[in-house]
Amino acid sequence: MRYNAVCESKNLSLYNTPVSLKKYLLSSYLSGFSDGEGCFCISLSKSTRHRFGWEIRPSFSVSQNKNRREVIDILYEYFECGNIRDGISDNTVKFEVRSLSGLLKKVIPHFDQYPIISAKRKDFILFKKICMIMKHQGHLTEAGFRKIIGMASKMNKSGGSKRKFNLLEIKI
């Protein structure tokens, strides 16, 4: 990861510290920001093209008001994957990683090294487990699929967000 390039391009001469320390500080800063504004999400959508009739899509996203989008841009450069897109109905901008490869190679190792401190950490732990199951094609087996559904149903409860799928709908 091009920490120094990121720091320089964003004029982050802010930390009056050696370059070697800047790397850690920026990483930790981004974890702190993600603790507040980020989301580890497993979305399920009906699909006739996928086994058991459901597509499982893990994603990591961080949103912010457009007028202070600086950290969103840094996240995109830092993780070297994902994309940035405008919020549909509001004045926000969102950094999002949907590819399993990007999640496994960049996002998960980052949060292993610079962990989330709040209860959102539990979401990350479940999220990581699900991504690992998918890495090994476990979601294509009935046992693996059921395990994922069980874990996904326990996620994102702390923020009071509405679940995007109804567990009762999922029958395999």
Added chain:
Amino acid sequence: MRYNAVCESKNLSLYNTPVSLKKYLLSSYLSGFSDGEGCFCISLSKSTRHRFGWEIRPSFSVSQNKNRREVIDILYEYFECGNIRDGISDNTVKFEVRSLSGLLKKVIPHFDQYPIISAKRKDFILFKKICMIMKHQGHLTEAGFRKIIGMASKMNKSGGSKRKFNLLEIKI
């Protein structure tokens, strides 16, 4: 600041790093979290007890959903000032520093050393200037009061939040 004590009490053995580095990582994490969830605010309220008919109250606050309040508790221990209170109308909890002394001795030096990266940084710079004027009793002079009003009117525009006072009301 009792960084190590804070890390230990919160079981933040998370960062697999030397103790000396933990201190910096936690500090940077808290700045990242505050970048997303924090607010540097100058509120003005009508008061017959104050010069020019207005009380000027600077405050730094960070809010979060009650179910993931861990970072709020850490902020309180880290800054060694302010207080934590429940949100009135929602399911949030808020860490807030209102005392000028706490802002000058703890909050401002922290964000000088571990700066906000997003455009919220502009709010912090104005906030700091206002607190410095108040430290030297400048708000008790007409010039100082006017200067504060001018700066406060430029704050918190990036988040689209509503200003809590109407500049037209303020006539001195």
